[in-house]
Amino acid sequence: MTETRTKKRGSAAEPLFESAEWTFDTLKLAYDAVEKIGKRDLKLDIYPNQIEVITAEQMLDAYTSTGMPLMYRHWSFGKHFAHEQTSYRRGMRSLAYELVINSNPCINYLMEENSATMQTLVIAHAAMGHNHFFKNNYLFKQWTNADAILDYLAFAKSYVRECEERYGLEEVEGILDAAHALMNQGVSRQPKIPISSRSMKKEQKQKKRQEHEEATYDDLWRTVPKLRQPAHGPDEMPGSGNGDSFDLGLPEENVLYFLEKHAPRLKDWQRELLRIVRMLAQYFYPQRQTKMMNEGCATFVHYEIMNKMYERGQLTEGSMLEALHLHSAVVMQPAFNDRRFSGLNPYALGFAMMRDIQRICDDPTAEDREWFPDFAGNGDAMGTLKDAWANYRDESFILQFLSPAVIRDFRLFGLHDDSEDPEVTVTSIHNESGYRNIRRMLARHYDAGEQDADIRVTDADLSGNRRLTLTHYVRNKRLLNKQEGERTLQHLAQLWGHRVKLLEVDAETKKPIRELEALPIP
Amino acid sequence: MHIIDRRLNPKEKSLGNRQRFLRRAKEEIRNAVNESLKRRKVTETESGEKIRIRAKSLHEPSFGLGRDGERDFVLPGNSDYIVGDTIPKPPEGGGGGGSAGSADGHGEDDFVFTLSKEEFLDLFFEDLKLPNLVKVKLKDTRSPTPVRAGYTVDGPPAKINRVRTMRNSLARRIALRRPSLENIEQAEDELEEAERNGETDEKTLALLRERANRLKHLRRMVPFIDPLDLKYNRFEHVPKPITQAVMFCLMDTSASMTQSLKDLAKRFFMLLHIFLTRHYREVDVVFIRHTSVASEVDENTFFRSTETGGTVISSAFEEMKRVQQERYPADEWNIYAAQASDGANDLGDMARCIDMLDRTILPLCQYYAYIEVGTHISESIIWSGFSPLEKRQRHFAMRHVSSPDEIYPVFHDLFSSAESQ
Numbered sequence: 039m040t041e042t043r044t045k046k047r048g049s050a051a052e053p054l055f056e057s058a059e060w061t062f063d064t065l066k067l068a069y070d071a072v073e074k075i076g077k078r079d080l081k082l083d084i085y086p087n088q089i090e091v092i093t094a095e096q097m098l099d100a101y102t103s104t105g106m107p108l109m110y111r112h113w114s115f116g117k118h119f120a121h122e123q124t125s126y127r128r129g130m131r132s133l134a135y136e137l138v139i140n141s142n143p144c145i146n147y148l149m150e151e152n153s154a155t156m157q158t159l160v161i162a163h164a165a166m167g168h169n170h171f172f173k174n175n176y177l178f179k180q181w182t183n184a185d186a187i188l189d190y191l192a193f194a195k196s197y198v199r200e201c202e203e204r205y206g207l208e209e210v211e212g213i214l215d216a217a218h219a220l221m222n223q224g225v226s227r228q229p230k231i232p233i234s235s236r237s238m239k240k241e242q243k244q245k246k247r248q249e250h251e252e253a254t255y256d257d258l259w260r261t262v263p264k265l266r267q268p269a270h271g272p273d274e275m276p277g278s279g280n281g282d283s284f285d286l287g288l289p290e291e292n293v294l295y296f297l298e299k300h301a302p303r304l305k306d307w308q309r310e311l312l313r314i315v316r317m318l319a320q321y322f323y324p325q326r327q328t329k330m331m332n333e334g335c336a337t338f339v340h341y342e343i344m345n346k347m348y349e350r351g352q353l354t355e356g357s358m359l360e361a362l363h364l365h366s367a368v369v370m371q372p373a374f375n376d377r378r379f380s381g382l383n384p385y386a387l388g389f390a391m392m393r394d395i396q397r398i399c400d401d402p403t404a405e406d407r408e409w410f411p412d413f414a415g416n417g418d419a420m421g422t423l424k425d426a427w428a429n430y431r432d433e434s435f436i437l438q439f440l441s442p443a444v445i446r447d448f449r450l451f452g453l454h455d456d457s458e459d460p461e462v463t464v465t466s467i468h469n470e471s472g473y474r475n476i477r478r479m480l481a482r483h484y485d486a487g488e489q490d491a492d493i494r495v496t497d498a499d500l501s502g503n504r505r506l507t508l509t510h511y512v513r514n515k516r517l518l519n520k521q522e523g524e525r526t527l528q529h530l531a532q533l534w535g536h537r538v539k540l541l542e543v544d545a546e547t548k549k550p551i552r553e554l555e556a557l558p559i560p
Numbered sequence: 561m562h563i564i565d566r567r568l569n570p571k572e573k574s575l576g577n578r579q580r581f582l583r584r585a586k587e588e589i590r591n592a593v594n595e596s597l598k599r600r601k602v603t604e605t606e607s608g609e610k611i612r613i614r615a616k617s618l619h620e621p622s623f624g625l626g627r628d629g630e631r632d633f634v635l636p637g638n639s640d641y642i643v644g645d646t647i648p649k650p651p652e653g654g655g656g657g658g659s660a661g662s663a664d665g666h667g668e669d670d671f672v673f674t675l676s677k678e679e680f681l682d683l684f685f686e687d688l689k690l691p692n693l694v695k696v697k698l699k700d701t702r703s704p705t706p707v708r709a710g711y712t713v714d715g716p717p718a719k720i721n722r723v724r725t726m727r728n729s730l731a732r733r734i735a736l737r738r739p740s741l742e743n744i745e746q747a748e749d750e751l752e753e754a755e756r757n758g759e760t761d762e763k764t765l766a767l768l769r770e771r772a773n774r775l776k777h778l779r780r781m782v783p784f785i786d787p788l789d790l791k792y793n794r795f796e797h798v799p800k801p802i803t804q805a806v807m808f809c810l811m812d813t814s815a816s817m818t819q820s821l822k823d824l825a826k827r828f829f830m831l832l833h834i835f836l837t838r839h840y841r842e843v844d845v846v847f848i849r850h851t852s853v854a855s856e857v858d859e860n861t862f863f864r865s866t867e868t869g870g871t872v873i874s875s876a877f878e879e880m881k882r883v884q885q886e887r888y889p890a891d892e893w894n895i896y897a898a899q900a901s902d903g904a905n906d907l908g909d910m911a912r913c914i915d916m917l918d919r920t921i922l923p924l925c926q927y928y929a930y931i932e933v934g935t936h937i938s939e940s941i942i943w944s945g946f947s948p949l950e951k952r953q954r955h956f957a958m959r960h961v962s963s964p965d966e967i968y969p970v971f972h973d974l975f976s977s978a979e980s981q
Contacts, residue, residue: 111577112580117618218620374635375637453635456629460648464642466643479632483634516625516630525621
């Protein structure tokens with residue numbers, strides 16, 4: 039029976055699995071088949087994969103501690119865990135089917151509850167799609183070091199634990215709380231401090247230095263009278279004495295970096311903790327900037343691979359239906375007035391744009407030729423897509439590739455909102471004059487630098503009253519949330535150790551609008 | 561590609577985070593626990609609890625943009641709007657225009673999560689203990705505690721002491737001059753080089769060859785770890801002194817105690833019972849209820865049954881004394897008592913009651929707590945009768961409870977470890 043069927047289908051293979059239950063053998067078979075298509079047909083360039091099967095609790099745990107396999111201990115992760123767990127138990131939320139980590143080897147977590155089909159889809163999605171994106175996108179290449187991240191996290195975890203043992207839970211918690219509050223301000227947007235494996239190694243050096251100090255510690259020195267502390271203090275600070283903001287490299291957009299280097303009262307281990315949080319903030323920054331492309335890429339890849347597998351007879355019709363059902367759920371985009379609407383779905387938009395690029399390459403219309411003369415009809419969809427995946431982020435990708443066809447399909451329209459008006463105004467719709475506007479507005483929406491408040495350290499008086507001044511350059515009259523701002527500023531004052539002022543000035547006219555201030559509480 | 565099954569990894573990986581989280585929110589959680597006690601029925605005190613807190617200390621602030629100002633945004637699903645149309649804004653906080661609200665700071669919603677039974681009770685009874693637990697006596701050792709007692713040369717593999725074992729192994733290897741791999745390699749290299757250089761002197765070659773062989777032989781003969789090296793941790797089972805304590809719970813169940821007053825008293829004893837069974841496994845609890853006559857009853861009857869009658873408190877003291885003399889000799893047991901009543905007593909019994917408490921009961925007890933339930937509009941007979949004792953006897957305490965939410969604070973006050981007594 040089996041033989042005749044195989045013959046009838048010609049080159050078609052046997053289905054990899056027929057039951058919904060997966061075993062480690064089917065997982066291996068599915069992976070090999072997916073990888074073959076990914077590497078041979080789509081010519082993806084990926085890190086070696088490591089597939090890990092985990093339980094629901096482990097999944098909850100993974101994504102409440104920022105999705106990393108190891109992480110230092112902090113109450114906020116416990117809080118998120120408690121929250122997620124409650125809503126998961128009540129059935130208010132379902133869990134992700136997979137989680138993938140930008141590391142080398144690339145770690146993919148698969149949930150044990152997934153059916154065999156889902157596992158296959160998820161492998162195609164994460165182990166091929168995300169993996170390729172991580173390895174090739176310029177932002178990840180520039181900012182993250184996939185080889186070193188796991189080692190670094192291991193270092194961070196043990197360092198924080200040692201600090202807790204040495205200086206007490208509360209001390210460490212205070213620093214980490216403050217650092218977390220400033221995490222969004224812990225990112226350098228211009229490549230100034232590249233994260234190389236060399237700077238990662240510095241962490242180990244720091245540890246060695248401390249060990250050496252301990253090994254050579256002689257209790258006798260304790261009996262020798264100490265120099266008076268204040269006379270000793272300022273020497274540790276670079277650029278002290280003149281308070282010249284130029285020496286401090288001001289203005290500085292990376293507040294955490296500035297504090298780590300220049301805060302007058304922090305101890306070495308406290309600086310190290312700030313550094314750990316800053317490194318993580320920087321590591322995650324590319325993910326924020328490429329969320330839509332990354333998901334689009336992964337969705338596109340799994341769609342291609344699943345279809346190829348079905349064509350080759352490696353999936354049964356039942357499996358393919360299940361896969362399509364999942365796929366369509368993932369890329370669903372409810373309209374703005376739909377009850378399910380919660381913003382633009384990055385999977386949907388990313389996938390639609392990439393399918394659209396494929397269409398433009400293979401079968402362009404006159405409109406496409408006019409809008410995209412560079413690649414319309416070039417017949418090399420994969421090449422064009424791979425170039426996009428490698429060299430763009432969400433903002434520039436939309437600016438470059440969002441076509442009128444997609445705008446029409448999504449029925450995108452632009453609005454303007456002024457908090458003083460009782461109504462929002464429609465400014466552009468999907469017509470000839472609106473396309474470019476919508477494209478520009480949407481691109482700006484995906485620009486992380488545009489969405490975050492633009493806050494910089496602008497002055498630090500190190501010789502006088504030691505006041506630190508930050509400036510928020512206000513765009514479009516959008517001030518900070520006052521209460522949040524004050525609380526965050528309080529954290530900042532704790533780290534700086536002296537008075538801290540936050541000026542809010544209009545970005546264009548430089549006119550001061552508001553001023554917040556905080557004093558450290560001893 | 562590797563496939564790894566992580567499902568068997570140790571559970572509760574996030575326990576450390578959870579503990580830090582609970583510690584952080586302790587004040588708020590304790591308040592919430594106290595709140596929840598009000599709502600709970602007497603019978604369900606010992607179970608987990610869903611906790612709703614609004615915790616300032618759990619807030620994680622960040623510099624976020626406020627709601628004011630201008631912004632442009634793009635939405636999907638335009639049906640019939642054209643340029644220039646206006647759409648009224650959805651009322652504040654009323655969902656609707658999704659992306660419009662996304663960048664704003666999140667509000668301080670109530671934070672709901674579930675505490676396990678253990679966590680609930682841990683928080684509940686934190687810092688509480690029985691005061692004056694002094695009479696320590698060596699009881700027969702039913703659960704001896706293992707105590708470290710040096711090292712031994714045999715034992716189960718799980719108890720191998722690796723440091724000691726490796727230390728022995730190292731010493732032995734040095735003493736017996738076990739060659740390292742480098743030594744052997746070096747000898748072989750020298751031999752090879754000599755051969756390559758066309759060393760013709762057979763004697764030298766033989767010497768080198770012999771040396772290499774001898775080193776290899778020696779390495780085989782001296783094992784890395786010899787059974788002689790093995791050291792195991794040794795444990796001895798040492799009987800641990802166990803402090804014996806008994807708690808007498810005296811409750812007035814007379815007719816003057818209304819259902820709600822009884823409920824209050826029962827809640828108090830329920831709390832006491834859980835506290836004792838949880839923290840002092842060796843504590844005996846004796847339940848005595850009384851109307852005009854007193855009787856010792858079991859736990860179930862004590863908490864659940866209803867009976868009515870007059871009030872003669874001294875009867876309860878008599879019963880307590882009887883039980884104590886029968887089963888709990890005062891020189892061996894730490895004796896505690898807690899009494900709950902609405903403050904009413906038979907007038908003729910009052911003198912005898914105070915006298916008994918003062919002369920017989922209090923000298924026996926390590927600590928005696930009197931709880932008066934009720935509205936306490938005017939001073940009750942018992943309260944005024946017992947008040948002088950409180951000043952005189954350091955281990956006698958009395959408190960009022962008029963509503964369920966006072967129970968926990970009073971309880972906490974009576975048994976807090978930072979004793980004021």
